[in-house]
Structure formats: structure tokens, C-alpha cells
Amino acid sequence: MAKYPVVVYGASGYTGMLTMDWLIDQGIPFTAVARNAKRTQEMMAQRVVRLESATYEIIEAEHNVESLTAAFKGAKVVCNTVGPFVNFGLIAVEAALKAGCHHLDTTGEQSYVRQVRDQFGELYRQAGLLVSPSVSYMYSFSEIAAELALETQGIDALETAAMCRGPRESAGVSIGSAASIFELFRNEQCYLWDKKLVAHPVTASFNIVDPNFIQPVFSLPWSGTSLPVYFEQDSRVRSCISSVGFYDNNVMQMVHALAQKWEAEYKHLPKEQQDAVVKSLVESTTPSMPPRERTTVQRSVDVAIGRGQLAAVRATVHGVAPYISTGALQTAAAIKLIDGETNKVGFASGSKAFGHRYLLGFLEQRGLARASVSQL
Structure with a gap:
């Protein structure tokens, strides 16, 4: 049973430890939940900033509903960082509900997000709890940009792009993120078109032309992202197409080629x-946990183009250190939930639950993001 208001599940992972950094920064006591307490303590001692000043405990739990329910009970909020979520996420969502906790996670894996909505959204609403996937750099920054665009009257169609430094840059991606990337090959990727989710073709890609870059950024649907799912029930929005690109076009083209190879050679193999x-792909691309991000290197640009019958607007959110920003967003959301301040219960995005201006302000005040909006 948790003694403290916030649980960090996946405490020995890259994103889990960055979330603990921010909880410590804000003076919030937390319970770290992981399979191996000794290893988790060792990892935290190496990588969590100001751990000596933190109020925390570590609880061991197996990844099953019964064990996690017992570990989560007593807390108010679960920050779940254990992925790939399409494989592991629903167990933690069910456990948090049974423990009477709000549930936040960090993924935009669209098939998982749709499962959470369909299987648990109403149950969380009835319990007066929030379940909010994708409270993270990707795709909260793009959603903040989209919400800024929607402040212009008449906008009903959105195109968003998240562009950041990629796997060959110095900090790379975490092991969990790499596994999630390759899991995308197994699942349908959808965009929102005229209020309906429509599957992208397997060959879908985008060349994003943006004034922040000299060359076009080769981008992919990246599961379709969480945004079309969140905007599907939004009366303001008819269409939403989202994509992700890294500054290193060669890496994205390699991932695109692997998707075609999966379709041709692996799609019909037994699970x-x-x-x-998938295991061999992860091991070959991300053999170990990457070093901590550097704001001088890890930078991002998220763009939302909004259009209506005559209205047109571009909203841009510039950011640094996406994984560090993810920890900050998890903490910003946890603060609101601890205080009982959420605009929504049930299934809802971070921006809809807490307000995109609140999330943006939290990031801006800590030097992690800045936004601009221009009419087109």
C-alpha cells in the first residue's frame, strides 16, 4: 500500500526517474513501484537529482492487476511509464481504477489509447477519476499547439507535426521508446477525417516543410498519434492528421523501410x-539506457496548422529536452490531481483535463517551451 499521494510506476526506467526528478523539485512525496526494489534504488541513486532531499518509498510489485492494485492503493495519482503500453498498459490502468487512483501515462500508441477509451473511459468517469494517456512531450506539445490554433474562431481542421532530434543524436531514445516504435508496425494507424477515424495506408509518409528548417523533415504517422482519438469527440474539430519527424531524415526513412519490410515479411508470422x-530490432538500435538529455542538444518544434472555411492559423511550440519535459508534464498534471483540480474525469487528454494554457505556462516558467501563433 502506498504511503504517498503519487505513485511512479516504472521507477527504474528512463522516464520514470525524470518524473521523480520533477516531483522532488516540487516537494511532492512519492512511492516508486517496480519489480526489483534493490535495482531501482541503485538506479535512482545514480540518476535521480537531489534524491537525498526526497520523501519517498520503494514498493516491489509484479506486473499483474492484483499486485499493482495493492501497491497503488492509498495514492491519489499513478504516473505510469511502463511500455510498450500496447503490451503492458491496460493492466496498470485496471489496477489504478481498482485502487481508486487517477491514471496518467506517457504514450501516444494509438491502438492502446483507443483501448483505454473504449474499455475504461466510462468506468473511470463513474468512479470520478481521470484516465489520461499521452501526458508527455509527445504528444502534449502538439496538442498544446493545436489548442492554441483552435483559439481562432472558425478553425475545424488540424494538421500537426512533432519534430525533434532523433535516435542518432547524442541522447537518443529510451529502451522503452524504441520498443514502442517497433510495436507500431503491428497496429493500424488512423487519422481523423470528417469526424471518423480512417486508417493510413501502410506506405504513408510526409515531407514537412516548415520555416524552422532549411530542408523538409521526413515524417511518419507514428501510430496515428493520440490526437485524432482525443479530437474525435471534440465538436470543434472535423479533421486531424498528425505526424512525427526527427531532424535526421535518414533514421526516419530507415524506420519507414522497416515498416514496409514488416508488412512484406513479418506481418503474418505467429506472435x-x-x-x-521486435526484440532484435530494439537490441540492435538501443542496447542501453541513453545519457541524460542536454538542453543544448535536444530541441523540438511542434507545429499545428488550423484551417476553417476562411480562417487559417499556425501555432508553434518550441521546446528543449523532450524526456525532461515529459517528467515536468507528469508532475504538472499530478499537482492538479492531488489538489482535486481537473476539468474532466473519465477519459481525457492532458490539455482538456488541466487546460493547455496551464500546461504551457508550467513549461514556459521552467525554460522548457515557448509558443507563438500567427494568422495565415
Whole structure:
């Protein structure tokens, strides 16, 4: 049973430890939940900033509903960072509900987000609790940009792009993120068109032309992202197409080629053989946990183009250190939930639950983001 108001599940992982950094920064006591307490303590001692000043505990739990429910009970909020969420996420969502906790996570894996909405959204609403996937750099920054664009009257169609430094840059991606990327090959990727989710073709890609870059940024649907799912029930929005690109076009083209190879060679294999393929891809691209991000290197640009019958607007959110920003967003959301301040219960995005201006302000005050809006 948790003694403190916030649980960080996946405490020995890259994003989990960055979330703890921000909880410590804000003076929030937390319970770290992981499978191995000794290893988690060792990892935290190496990587969590100001751990000596923190009020915390570590609880061991197996990844099943019964064990996690017991570990989460007593807390108000679960910050879940254990991915790939399409494989592991629903167990933690169910456990948080049974423990009477709000549930936040960090993924935009669209198939998982749709499962959370369909299987747990109403149950969380009835319990007066929030379940909010994708409270993270990707795709909260793009959603903040989209919401800024929607402040212009008449906007009903959105195109968003998240562009950041990629796997060959110095800090790379975490092991969990790499696994999630390759899991995308197994699942349908949808965009929102005229109020309906429509599957992207397997070959879908985008060349994003943006004034922040000299060359076009090669981008992919990246599961379709969480945004079309969140905007599907938004009366303001008819269409939403979202994509992700890294500054290193070669990396994105390699991922695109792997998706085509998956479709041609692996799609019809038994799941056990597919699992082995995904495991080998992760091990070959991300053999170990990357070093901590540097704001001088890890930078991002998220853009939302909004259009209506005559209205047109561009909103841009510039950012630094996406993983560090993810920890900040998790903490910003946890603060509101601890205080009982949420605009929504049930299934809702971070921007709809807490307000995009609140999230943006939290990031701006800590030097992690700045936004601009221009009419087109």
C-alpha cells in the first residue's frame, strides 16, 4: 500500500526517474513501484537529482492487476511509464481504477489509447477519476499547439507535426521508446477525417516543410498519434492528421523501410516470432539506457496548422529536452490531481483535463517551451 499521494510506476526506467526528478523539485512525496526494489534504488541513486532531499518509498510489485492494485492503493495519482503500453498498459490502468487512483501515462500508441477509451473511459468517469494517456512531450506539445490554433474562431481542421532530434543524436531514445516504435508496425494507424477515424495506408509518409528548417523533415504517422482519438469527440474539430519527424531524415526513412519490410515479411508470422523480431530490432538500435538529455542538444518544434472555411492559423511550440519535459508534464498534471483540480474525469487528454494554457505556462516558467501563433 502506498504511503504517498503519487505513485511512479516504472521507477527504474528512463522516464520514470525524470518524473521523480520533477516531483522532488516540487516537494511532492512519492512511492516508486517496480519489480526489483534493490535495482531501482541503485538506479535512482545514480540518476535521480537531489534524491537525498526526497520523501519517498520503494514498493516491489509484479506486473499483474492484483499486485499493482495493492501497491497503488492509498495514492491519489499513478504516473505510469511502463511500455510498450500496447503490451503492458491496460493492466496498470485496471489496477489504478481498482485502487481508486487517477491514471496518467506517457504514450501516444494509438491502438492502446483507443483501448483505454473504449474499455475504461466510462468506468473511470463513474468512479470520478481521470484516465489520461499521452501526458508527455509527445504528444502534449502538439496538442498544446493545436489548442492554441483552435483559439481562432472558425478553425475545424488540424494538421500537426512533432519534430525533434532523433535516435542518432547524442541522447537518443529510451529502451522503452524504441520498443514502442517497433510495436507500431503491428497496429493500424488512423487519422481523423470528417469526424471518423480512417486508417493510413501502410506506405504513408510526409515531407514537412516548415520555416524552422532549411530542408523538409521526413515524417511518419507514428501510430496515428493520440490526437485524432482525443479530437474525435471534440465538436470543434472535423479533421486531424498528425505526424512525427526527427531532424535526421535518414533514421526516419530507415524506420519507414522497416515498416514496409514488416508488412512484406513479418506481418503474418505467429506472435512469438514477431516478438523475437521486435526484440532484435530494439537490441540492435538501443542496447542501453541513453545519457541524460542536454538542453543544448535536444530541441523540438511542434507545429499545428488550423484551417476553417476562411480562417487559417499556425501555432508553434518550441521546446528543449523532450524526456525532461515529459517528467515536468507528469508532475504538472499530478499537482492538479492531488489538489482535486481537473476539468474532466473519465477519459481525457492532458490539455482538456488541466487546460493547455496551464500546461504551457508550467513549461514556459521552467525554460522548457515557448509558443507563438500567427494568422495565415
